[in-house]
Amino acid sequence: MHELLDRARTHGDESAIAALHVLVREYPDFHRSLYSRAMNHAVVFADASLEEPLLAALGDTRYNCQAWAAMGCAAMDIRAAVPQLVTLLDHPQWIVRGETVTALKSLGDASVVPALAPLLHDDADWLRQRTADALADIGGDAAMEALWAEFEQRRFPRIGYLASTLALFTPEVVPRLLKAAESPDPDQRYWAAVALGSTGDERAKPTLERLLAEDRGVTVFDGEVRAAAKKALRTLRRIQAAIAEREAGPEAEREAGTAKAEVSGTDG
Numbered sequence: 001m002h003e004l005l006d007r008a009r010t011h012g013d014e015s016a017i018a019a020l021h022v023l024v025r026e027y028p029d030f031h032r033s034l035y036s037r038a039m040n041h042a043v044v045f046a047d048a049s050l051e052e053p054l055l056a057a058l059g060d061t062r063y064n065c066q067a068w069a070a071m072g073c074a075a076m077d078i079r080a081a082v083p084q085l086v087t088l089l090d091h092p093q094w095i096v097r098g099e100t101v102t103a104l105k106s107l108g109d110a111s112v113v114p115a116l117a118p119l120l121h122d123d124a125d126w127l128r129q130r131t132a133d134a135l136a137d138i139g140g141d142a143a144m145e146a147l148w149a150e151f152e153q154r155r156f157p158r159i160g161y162l163a164s165t166l167a168l169f170t171p172e173v174v175p176r177l178l179k180a181a182e183s184p185d186p187d188q189r190y191w192a193a194v195a196l197g198s199t200g201d202e203r204a205k206p207t208l209e210r211l212l213a214e215d216r217g218v219t220v221f222d223g224e225v226r227a228a229a230k231k232a233l234r235t236l237r238r239i240q241a242a243i244a245e246r247e248a249g250p251e252a253e254r255e256a257g258t259a260k261a262e263v264s265g266t267d268g
Contacts, residue, residue, distance in 0.1 A: 001037050009044045020045040024072065025053045032065050039068035042075035051078050058084050066091070067099040074103040082107055086115045098130060105134035110142050117146035120162075121155050129161040136165035144169045148176065154187060157221045163191045167198035174201050181207050186217030190228045197232025200239030208233045 004020055007013035023030050023038055035057075038045075050072070057069035058081055066088060073081035081103070088100040101119065104112050116138075119131040135143040144166070151162045166173050177199070180192035193211055196204035211229035218224055 001034055005038070005041050005044055009041070017045045017047075021047060021050060024050045024057075027053060027057050027065070028060075028063060032063065035063075035065050036068045039065070039071045039075075042072040046076040048076060048078075050076060051080060054078055055081055055084065058088075067093070067095045070096070070099040070103040074106045077107070079107050082112065086112060089115055089119065094124065094127070098127060101127065101130050101134050105137045108134075108138055110138065110140045113138065113140070113142040113146055117149075120146065120150040121153075125156075125158075128156070132161045132165040136168045139169075144173060148173070151180075151191065152188075154191075157187070157219070159191055160194060163195035164198055167195045170199040170201050174199055174203055178203065178207055181211060186215075186225050187219045189215060189217055190219050190223055190225045193225060193228040193232045197229075197235035198239070200236060200243060202240070204236060205233070208236065 004016045007016035008020060020038055023034060027035050054069055054072045054076065055078065057063060058066055058073060060066070060069075070081070070085060070088070072078075073085070085100050085103050085107070088096055091097050091100065097119075101116065104116060108116075113135060116131055116135055120128055120135075122128055122131070132147060135147055147162055147166050147169075151159065151166060166177070174196070177192045177196050180188050181196065183189055183192070189211065193208060196208055208229045212226050212233065215225040215229065217226075
């Protein structure tokens with residue numbers, strides 16, 4: 001299996017790719033360990049013609065490789081898998097739930113947001129984070145509202161993953177975060193500061209400076225709001241500097257090219 005994958009990845013070996021396709025199409029004839037290893041690298045031999053056997057494996061509880069079938073569906077952009085994937089979000093196996101969320105991140109749209117949102121208050125921290133990432137990647141108003149609702153309710157003390165994903169909804173989310181930074185709850189001010197720093201939005205600067213100078217609030221996990229604001233200001237500056245450098249890049253190159261041409265002309 002490792003050799004087949006290596007030949008397919010490194011050399012584009014058609015015979016190796018064909019053998020891997022046989023494994024997917026006739027998966028019940030192969031040991032689950034082979035199937036799972038292949039699907040861990042499904043992008044190497046992705047082919048839309050494998051849709052039917054992938055969908056079959058996705059629903060095959062006896063074969064018990066649904067997590068890896070979900071990987072394959074994502075790697076091969078099998079959007080017909082979305083309805084089945086949604087039904088697997090409450091699967092008893094943690095690995096199936098996790099890979100289902102990851103697959104919906106790449107295959108889903110706003111229609112899967114209501115199914116994903118409840119996982120934001122799952123007991124497993126890693127699954128909450130993965131779900132937040134999926135919602136941010138899907139984007140749209142419904143995804144932002146789901147993340148914001150959890151941000152406001154704050155069922156868990158550490159919600160950095162919500163702050164970082166909400167920041168991706170800039171500029172729409174900035175007014176909400178600015179308002180949250182004025183909350184009487186120090187925990188909400190703390191996480192609002194973290195999120196504001198990650199937006200890179202200039203409107204966040206006065207609020208973060210105020211929190212740094214005046215806020216002595218402490219969170220339930222002993223985090224200081226002013227410390228969060230200080231770190232957020234550094235993050236804000238780094239993002240703004242990176243944006244400025246990226247935007248100035250083409251213009252700077254053109255100016256350098258013009259200067260070089262002028263120098264060459266003078267030399268000539």
